[in-house]
Amino acid sequence: MALSTRSRTVLTLYSARDSVHCHRVRLVLAAKGVSYDLVLVDPAKPPEDLSDLNPYNNVPTLVDRDLVLYETGVISEYLDERYPHPPLMPIDPLSRARLRLAMVRLERDWLPLAEQSAGTSKTAEASRKRLRENLVSALPLFKASKFFLNPEMSLADCALAPLIWRLPSIGVALPREAHAIVDYGERIFRNPGFTRSLTAEEKLLRD
Numbered sequence: 369m370a371l372s373t374r375s376r377t378v379l380t381l382y383s384a385r386d387s388v389h390c391h392r393v394r395l396v397l398a399a400k401g402v403s404y405d406l407v408l409v410d411p412a413k414p415p416e417d418l419s420d421l422n423p424y425n426n427v428p429t430l431v432d433r434d435l436v437l438y439e440t441g442v443i444s445e446y447l448d449e450r451y452p453h454p455p456l457m458p459i460d461p462l463s464r465a466r467l468r469l470a471m472v473r474l475e476r477d478w479l480p481l482a483e484q485s486a487g488t489s490k491t492a493e494a495s496r497k498r499l500r501e502n503l504v505s506a507l508p509l510f511k512a513s514k515f516f517l518n519p520e521m522s523l524a525d526c527a528l529a530p531l532i533w534r535l536p537s538i539g540v541a542l543p544r545e546a547h548a549i550v551d552y553g554e555r556i557f558r559n560p561g562f563t564r565s566l567t568a569e570e571k572l573l574r575d
């Protein structure tokens with residue numbers, strides 16, 4: 369399937385149908401308005417050519433002519449450098465470092481909790497509770513600027529928005545006082561690029 373817009377397709381993205389990691393990369397591509405071929409795979413049964421490309425045999429995997437990239441953060445930073453407009457990182461080193469650290473915290477703390485939140489087990493219930501508490505304690509960060517820790521949309525938003533999109537589907541309900549997080553999500557979700565970034569399966573995660 370070829371997705372969107374501005375430039376001639378040279379990129380192929382191997383992606384799962386519902387994955388925060390793959391969604392993050394699709395969101396970067398959509399924000400840049402870059403065309404790409406999307407190869408939807410089942411991560412439990414990856415196609416043979418994926419193992420030839422990526423030693424970890426996982427997704428997302430991006431192919432740009434002779435270059436093959438894996439690891440969501442590496443792919444996202446590459447795309448931001450390869451397609452500089454619109455930039456998805458601020459220019460000053462301090463803000464860049466702050467956003468990179470926020471992405472590390474997201475990957476190490478919030479995404480694992482989201483992954484463990486599915487189902488009805490005690491672990492899932494505890495993970496949902498911890499994720500909700502983590503988000504609520506980060507409220508000042510959502511209130512501080514229009515986007516996450518930055519006045520413009522950045523790679524950190526591309527990493528965070530797929531998680532916020534999934535909160536209802538994993539059973540994490542935010543309390544009333546956390547409306548700044550809901551508002552933050554709405555700001556990103558109403559962007560046409562966000563709609564373009566979703567697979568059919570991900571569209572169904574919210575009504």
Ligand SMILES: N[C@@H](CCC(=O)N[C@@H](CS)C(=O)NCC(=O)O)C(=O)O
Binds near residue numbers: 428
């Ligand atoms: N650290 C990797 C994690 C990617 C990941 O967990 N991908 C999942 C799909 S969401 C996958 O391909 N799992 C199958 C596998 O690892 O064999 C990244 O950031 O790209």
